Amino acid sequence: MTHTTLQDIISHGVKLTPMMEQYYNIKQNYQDHLMLFRMGDFYEVFFEDAHLTSKVLNITLTHRGKLGDFPIPMAGIPHHAANAYIDRLTSAGLKVAICEQVQDPKDAQGIVQRAVTQVVSPGIPYDLDRASSKEERFIIAAAELDSKYYLAAIEFSTGEFFGSVLNDRQSFLDRIRLISPKEFLCFKDQWREWPELFQLIEGMGIVKSYLAPEYFEQKHAGLYLDKIVPGYKRDRTLTKEAVIIGPMCALAYYLKSTQLQESFQHVKPFRLESDVQTMKASAPTLMGLEILPRHRDQYKDSVLGFMDRTLTAMGSRSMQRLVSQPLRDIPQIQSRQDLIEFFINQEKKHQELRDLLSDIRDLDRILAKLATNKATSGDLLNISYAVNKAQEIIKLLNAKNLKALPKLAPKMMSALDELAQEIQATLNDEIGASLDKGNLIKQGVNKTRDRLAKISVSAEDELVKLEERYRKETGISNLKVKSNNVAGFFIEVSKTHSDKMPKKFVRKQTLVNAERYQTDELAEFEKEMITAKEKLSKLEREIFQNLIQLTLEKCQDIQELSSYLGLCDAYQSLAQRCRQEEFIRPEIVEYQICHLEGAWHPLIRSTLKGDFVPHELHLDQECYFGLITGPNMAGKTTVMREVAIIQILAQMGCFVPAKKATLGCCDYLFSRLGASDDILRGQSTFMVEMTETAEILRHATDRSLIILDEVGRGTSTYDGLSIAWSLVEHFVNNVKGLTLFATHYHELIEVAASLSGAKNLTVETLNHQGNVQFMYRLIEEGASQSFGLYVAKLAGLPQQLLKRAEHLLLELESEEEEAPKNCKRSKDKNLTQLSLFPDQPVQEIPTYLKKIEKELGAIDIMHLTPIEAIQKLYEFKRHLELKHLQ
Structure with missing residues (x-):
């Protein structure tokens, strides 16, 4: 639906009001922004901005008069609550220009001057205090x-x-x-x-x-x-x-x-x-394994959320970096293990550290507020508090040889300590202290400030004395000396006493039930009072700004301290979870191995409250490929996810969920788990699967960890089997990285058994007279049979349907056994595959298609492996997509 715009109104020759002309001129520079236009105590939006704001914020759309015959659509948000509304607008993907009144209305001749003072967007939050510590923009x-x-x-x-x-x-x-x-x-x-x-x-x-x-x-x-x-x-x-x-x-x-x-x-x-010193893993891999959350509301269901027991915003961000960038350098990994082990063994010191960290605020975002003139006195006091607590943390930890933590230079910490003392000596930390009240700066910091403050304080007493004197002079006991922002200082009496007022009391204002007066003495008092308050406010603001600048001069030192505190918090968080869950320190070695005893999936065991069957697994340089067969629901995918999670945790330098673990360092972690159709981009499940598999084949090395689940299931049985078969051979004979390959193709059991470097694995299942029991234990053998009908029964399929399926299964298995004897390939050359498409008129073939045709003609199919075929197919498809988009 289209709405009338201000440009439409102008095109009709309608003369704009001065305020609308001002709005239009400013808006011209921010046409792709929603502009909040300050009007007194409100931010107002007009025309198409008003319609959009009303829809996003679910607020009332109204009108502010007319321009000619055209109503002016308008919506508004109160200035005091703007932070929350602006945050909602940017969260909806909008960019917002904030147009403020940059002139005191009392000084304005005509309309108040306005200008855009800030632009906020999804990447630049308006209110830094509201920004989530777990979300970086x-x-x-x-x-x-x-x-x-x-x-x-x-x-x-x-x-x-x-x-x-x-x-x-x-x-x-x-x-x-x-x-x-x-x-x-x-x-x-x-x-x-x-x-x-x-x-x-x-x-x-x-x-x-x-x-x-x-x-x-x-x-x-x-x-x-x-x-x-x-x-x-x-x-x-x-x-x-x-x-x-x-x-x-x-x-x-x-x-x-x-x-x-x-x-x-x-x-x-x-x-x-x-990335030379880190393990590579793509975002889809980390999210597919639930190591990182796919969405913000899934944070607690991810490994990151499970391990995150941080107490500070800096710690939470450091934790995310540790999880997404596992190490490959063994000494660095061992240094982190030493630190986590120290926290686990020294539980009292660990708790002391947690207590010290618990009230430290987000130093990085405080610095951003300082740099953009949005800081409060509380922000500076929080920096001084953090410095004081950091000194205690350093004393607690520095005596130990903890290499994983950066060393903070004593000279730097001494300079920060001086800054903290200066902040504490300057700012009043009492509740309610503010620049507006003239009590933000402590007494003794500046003599002029103290004198002006004394005038302001004594003026209150003088006002009380003046009120008492005027009461005696007039004989009016309820006479009051008051002030407000509009009328200034005045003397107020009820109307019944107005005839008692002496001549020196000049009438200033008449109200319904009262009269207000002024005297020369009170006017002089008001002038002195206002002058003193203005001077006091200006001086306190100067002292405060000087303190901000002094703090910003130490910006890099504070950032270094912030990084140190963030790492302390992240490592203690890992230690906290490792102690709670009884994780163990893995042995990290130079060679490729994955040896796990009593291993478990941390999230699932936590959900099952400990009722989880642990797993054993051994892959090494001699036998590096595990083919996992067995029924759905038996735990194949859980085992593979578990192995990947343990590898990530180990290379983070963390302890792992197992009774014993010996692991090598991987250069890449690859996974292909489940199927995610990408229909909107024209890619089927099978195409996505093959594309991801081709990427793995291009980059995997003998130092990689590769997790593949049900590759080849998105096409016909024999197509899928042949692809899976060739992949097994390729990974075993060529890649030689540690690989877990889950499949329903039981024909591959014999393939794995025949290959040097491969072995069969299955999740143990008991079948007693048709009653199937999943034992969830990983054992070294191939699956003896499929349990698809049993899983269908558990899923609640009707009994009649299950009986029919069982009958068909027996027939199919019988036919499969007889097929080699009875099957004869047809020799009829007249049988051709039917076309899915009607005949098309002959068209000139584009050059790029001729090039592809030429490449296809040059391929020797008899000497092309299935893997090479997949890679070629991917290259052709990518080339066609790019041409299509052009």
């Missing part, structure tokens, strides 16, 4: 050169600023999935270059913010980047990967243009990430 920008992808990301509320250089498109897309940004900066035609990226952006609900192409150019670095990352020119990694400076410039410009500031002292030094 990254904004990203990217560039491509010579098939390399350069990605830069910034999180405004915490100051995180980093980048990645990716060598292929799939890694680039996976990195975006893992970051899960709220906004993507791009220019208008960029989608033509990256159709797959824009499909991902749309699918993830990421908001696109368009900038002109020149803001992505490296030549503008001096204009936009210098004040945010002053030392970027000296960074050798950036010199080597200079292309990433373009996306960095775009991010810097976006911050400058939305926040209307030149510099942001809270933004951390840019870091270029490297």
Whole structure:
């Protein structure tokens, strides 16, 4: 439904009111934003913005008069509750321009001057105190050169600023999935270059913010980047990967243009990430294994949520980084294990640490508030509190050789200690202290401030004395000396006493039941009082701003302290959960092995309240492939998820859910679990499955952990079996990484048994006279039979249907046994496969199709393995998709 716009009204020649003309002129610069227009105690929105705001916030849509014959649609939100409303608007994917009154109405000649003072968006929260500690709102920008992808990301509320250089498109897309940004900066035609990226952006609900192409150019670095990352020119990694400076410039410009500031002292030094020392795992893998949550409301049901017992916002964010970036460096892993073991063994010290951490606020976001002039005295006091608690934490932990924690330089901590003392000596921490009341700064900090404060305090006493004197002079016992923001200071008496007032009392205002008067003495008193209060407020504000600037000068030191406290919190959180769940310290070795005794899935055992059958598993360099067969519901997938979770936890440096564990370090974790149709993108379950499998084949090494569940089930039985068969052979003979391959194709049991490096596994099942019992224990043998009908019975299928299915199964099994004897392939050459499509008129074949035809003609099918066929198919399909989108 279309609505009348202000532009439509103007096109009809309607003259605008001065206020609407002001609104229109400002709105012209923010046409893709919803503009909140300050009107007294409300923010108001007009025309199409009003319709949209009313719908998103579910508030009343009304009208504010007319322009000519056209009503002015309007909606409004109260200024005092704006934070919550603005947060809801940005959560809905909207960008909001906040237009404030920038002039005191008393000084205005005509309409009050207004201007946009801030722009907020899904990636830039309005109220930093409301921002969830578990949710980071990254904004990203990217560039491509010579098939390399350069990605830069910034999180405004915490100051995180980093980048990645990716060598292929799939890694680039996976990195975006893992970051899960709220906004993507791009220019208008960029989608033509990256159709797959824009499909991902749309699918993830990421908001696109368009900038002109020149803001992505490296030549503008001096204009936009210098004040945010002053030392970027000296960074050798950036010199080597200079292309990433373009996306960095775009991010810097976006911050400058939305926040209307030149510099942001809270933004951390840019870091270029490297995955050399970390295990690689894609976002779909981590989410599919439920290691990371797919959605915010699934946090508690993920491994991350299960292990997260942090007490601070910094700790929660550190925990997310530990889980999503497991290590490959064994000494680093062992250092983390040492720290967790220390906390587990030293339970008293562990509890002391938790007590010290419990009331520390989010230092990163406090710095963001300081840098954007939104800080309160409470924010500065919270920094001083954190510094004091950090000193106690250092004393508690520094005596130990805990290498996993960074060392904080004594000189730095001494400087922060001085800052904390200065904050505490300057600011009044009493409840109710504020700049408006003139009592924010402690007495003794500034002599002029103390004198002005004394005048303000004594003035209250003088006012009481003046009231008593006027009562005696007039004989009116209920005479009162009052003040308010409108009338200022005045003397008030009831109307019955107005004839008793002496001549020096000049009538100022008449009310229904009272008269108000002024005297020269009271007017002089008011002038002195206002002057003293204004001077006091101005001076206190200056002292407060100086303290903020002093704090910002120590910004990097505070960020280093924040990182230290976050890591302390994350590691103690892991220790807390490991102690509660009786996890053990795994042995991490150089060679490839996965040896587990008494292992369990942590989330499932917690849900079952301990009623969980533990598993045993042994894979190593000699026997690295496990083919798992057995019925549904017996626990095959649980075992595979469990192994992946244990590997992630181990390479995080954490303890693991097992009685004993010996593990090697993996370079990649791959998983293909379940089926997720992508019908909207024209991809079937089977196509998605084959695409993901092809990706695994391209990147898997003999140092990888590979989890595959039911590959090949999305097509016909023999097609699926042949693909699964060839995959088994390829993983065993070529890849040789630790692999768990679950399948319903029992024909593969003999294949695995015949291959050196492979073995059969099944989840033990007992069948006594048709009564099946799942034992949930993993044993080294192939499944003896299928239990599909039994599972169907458990699912509640009707008895009549089950009997019919059992009869058909017996017939089919009988026919299968006879088939080799009776089956004869038809020799009739006239039998052809029916076409699914009607005859089409002959058309000229496009060049790119001729190229594919030529490549197909050059393939020797007799010497092409099934794996190579899958890879070729994937390449052809990708090429066709790109051509289609062009």
